[in-house]
Amino acid sequence: MTAGSRGDVAPFTGLGHGLALAGHEVTLVTHARFAPLAARAGLDFRPLPLDPRAVLASAKGQDLHRSGSGIGKMNRLFALVREQVGALADDLLAAAGHSDVLLLAPAIAPLGHAVADGLGLPAAELHLQPQSPTRVFAPPLLGARSFGPLGNRLGAHAVNAGLDRLFADSTRALRARLGAPPVGVHAARRARDRRLLPVHHGFSPLLVPRPRDWRPGLTVDGYWWSYDPPDAELPDEVAKFIDAGPPPVYVGLGSATAPDPERLSATIVGALRAAGLRGVIQRGWSGLAADGDDMLTVGELPHSVLFPRTAAVVHHAGAGTTAAALRAGVPSVPLPVQFDAAFWSARLRALGVAPDIVPLRTLTERPGSADRLTAALVRATAQDSTHRTRARALAARLAGEDGVLPVARTVERLAARR
Numbered sequence: 386m387t388a389g390s391r392g393d394v395a396p397f398t399g400l401g402h403g404l405a406l407a408g409h410e411v412t413l414v415t416h417a418r419f420a421p422l423a424a425r426a427g428l429d430f431r432p433l434p435l436d437p438r439a440v441l442a443s444a445k446g447q448d449l450h451r452s453g454s455g456i457g458k459m460n461r462l463f464a465l466v467r468e469q470v471g472a473l474a475d476d477l478l479a480a481a482g483h484s485d486v487l488l489l490a491p492a493i494a495p496l497g498h499a500v501a502d503g504l505g506l507p508a509a510e511l512h513l514q515p516q517s518p519t520r521v522f523a524p525p526l527l528g529a530r531s532f533g534p535l536g537n538r539l540g541a542h543a544v545n546a547g548l549d550r551l552f553a554d555s556t557r558a559l560r561a562r563l564g565a566p567p568v569g570v571h572a573a574r575r576a577r578d579r580r581l582l583p584v585h586h587g588f589s590p591l592l593v594p595r596p597r598d599w600r601p602g603l604t605v606d607g608y609w610w611s612y613d614p615p616d617a618e619l620p621d622e623v624a625k626f627i628d629a630g631p632p633p634v635y636v637g638l639g640s641a642t643a644p645d646p647e648r649l650s651a652t653i654v655g656a657l658r659a660a661g662l663r664g665v666i667q668r669g670w671s672g673l674a675a676d677g678d679d680m681l682t683v684g685e686l687p688h689s690v691l692f693p694r695t696a697a698v699v700h701h702a703g704a705g706t707t708a709a710a711l712r713a714g715v716p717s718v719p720l721p722v723q724f725d726a727a728f729w730s731a732r733l734r735a736l737g738v739a740p741d742i743v744p745l746r747t748l749t750e751r752p753g754s755a756d757r758l759t760a761a762l763v764r765a766t767a768q769d770s771t772h773r774t775r776a777r778a779l780a781a782r783l784a785g786e787d788g789v790l791p792v793a794r795t796v797e798r799l800a801a802r803r
Contacts, residue, residue, distance in 0.1 A: 386414040386477060386497050387490035387511075390437050390640030390670075392705040394419045395611035396513060396587055397490070398426040402612045403789030409796060414480040426612040431480040434472045437640070474559050481506060486799045488792070491516055495552035495570050496559060498577065503563025507799035509583040511792070513704045514725045517584070517603055518542050519596035525728035549574060583795045588704065589783055592711070592732050607788030608708045613687040623665065623691070626681045630663055632696040633681070634762065637667030638745070641701040641722040645749060646672040652748050653699070654680060656758040662696065662766060688713070697765040699758075701745065702726035707733065714780030716765040716772035718758070720745040738776040740764035 387393050394415050401411040405427060413423040417432035424430065474496055481487060481500045487508040489497035494510055501508040514525045518541035520534035526544050531537060549570035556570055568576070581602035586593075587609040595605040619627070627633060636653055643649050650666070654675045657664045666675045666682045674682045688706070692698055692713035700706040702719040707729045710717045717739040719730035733739035741761035747754040765772050 386480070386487060386493050388415060388433060388435075388437075388473065388492040389490075390703075391419065391422075392640055392703040393490060393492060393513070395422060395705050396609040396708070397511065398422050398428065398612040400511070400587065400609035400789055400792060401428045402426040403609075404793055404796065407789075407793045409793075412480065412484065414477065422612075425614065431476065433476050474555055478503075478559070478563075485803060486796050488796070491548070495549060495556050495573070498573060499556040499559045499563070499565065502568075502573075503560060503565040507803050509585065509792075509795050509799065511609075512584060512586045513588065514728070515586060515593055515596075515605075516541070516545065517599055518545075519598050521596045521598070522728075525725035528727040529731035545574065546571065583799075585788075585792050585795065587788055588708065589711075589786055589788075591779065591782060591786075592736070604791055606791040607786035608712070608783065609788050609792075610708065610712060611688070611705060613689045617687045617690050619686060619690055619694075620683075623681065623683055623686065626663075626665070627694050630679075632694060633663035633665045634697045634699060634766065635665050635667070635691060635695045636673065636699040637706070638669045638671045638673065638701040638720070638722065639703050639706050640670045641703065641726075641745075643671040643673075643722075643745070646674070648749050649745075650674050652755050653758070656755050656762060659755075659759040660762040660766070662762060665691070665695065697762065699762070702730040702733070704729060711738070711776070711783060712780060714773075714777040716740070716770060716776050718743065718761045718765055720748065720758075722746075736775065736779060738772055738779060740772055 387397055397413060401413055405411045412429040412431055414431045415433055416435060416437055418436055420430050420432065473493060477493065477496055478500050481504055484506065487497055487501050487506050489508055489510050491510065491512055498508060516524065518538040520537055523530060523532050523537045524541040524544045527540055532540055553570050560567060578600060581600065584603045586605045588605065589607050590605045593605060634657060650673045654664065663679045664675060666673050666680060668674060668682060668684055688709035692709055692715055695715055697716045697718055698710040699718045699720060700710060702721045703726060717733050719733055719739055719742050721727045721730045721742065722745045730742045734742055741757065743754060743758045743761060748758065764770065
């Protein structure tokens with residue numbers, strides 16, 4: 386069960402496909418617009434209401450761009466989500482009625498746990514970002530800045546408390562409806578921690594090592610790659626464009642939105658041309674576009690097929706696209722937009738697979754930012770690029786990880802306990 390943008394859904398198609406290969410019947414429960422992702426992975430599907438793209442395109446969704454700080458964006462996001470969460474309860478409950486084990490993403494976890502308690506179902510959580518308090522780093526929703534050991538832990542507690550408050554009314558009503566004990570969301574979270582509820586993290590310990598001060602039951606297992614069929618291919622138009630010259634640079638912002646896509650597109654294309662590079666520009670939810678023989682505008686494409694054929698990947702540093710670039714073994718140039726993007730951008734740079742970080746907000750607002758993007762592109766795509774060498778080496782190590790197996794063992798253990 387998950388909710389949010391494409392990046393909050395796609396990794397679970399790979400995990401679900403792996404669980405299905407292990408003999409389980411898997412149902413993906415999320416927004417209706419993502420039904421094709423489930424079908425492609427061979428998973429059953431149950432829809433949730435709301436269209437996340439429409440929500441982000443609304444006036445309140447566009448307000449997210451008016452905040453320059455991580456805390457400001459988070460507060461606006463919480464206000465946006467608070468209006469939507471109640472609409473999910475009925476469909477989550479209907480889906481759970483056909484299940485033996487619930488696997489819950491953080492975006493719906495409080496409601497999911499209320500459903501699990503009411504129906505007597507075992508549950509585990511699946512996280513795409515580190516969310517539990519630690520002294521090692523601040524919560525990714527607040528960006529990449531550290532507040533010191535104590536500040537980092539307090540910050541994570543504050544973020545989790547804010548998330549819980551979003552669901553307080555809806556979980557209270559749902560628990561009463563199901564006859565479950567009237568436990569508040571904060572108390573329920575503390576109880577899950579005492580029970581050592583399994584929480585699996587779908588990213589590599591090579592990128593984020595497991596903090597030593599995490600409680601037992603919190604594991605960092607490896608990536609859950611978005612599922613693409615083994616015979617997935619690029620459209621002829623895209624394949625011909627790539628073959629017509631040197632490897633192009635991919636540019637895409639995934640499910641992130643931008644307030645002025647035309648201006649942003651022109652700035653990015655100008656930086657590519659100044660670096661002497663061709664580009665494959667993905668429209669995404671921002672509506673990026675480019676003209677000219679050296680640029681190709683595309684829709685949704687399988688990253689596992691496209692990225693290995695590129696010279697570098699310019700992206701919004703969402704968890705899913707970050708993972709896809711790492712898997713492909715190509716350098717990244719992150720343009721962090723909001724929320725956890727700054728955290729993943731900093732990790733890419735620390736690993737030496739990204740030459741620089743160019744915050745998206747600065748590209749159209751600060752003089753010289755386009756030159757900074759051009760310089761980063763030149764460094765990333767140079768013949769002797771150390772970033773490419775490190776990216777290839779890291780991809781080879783990631784290929785040896787299996788993020789699905791630990792989750793499969795948890796599912797089997799929970800099902801047997803039931």
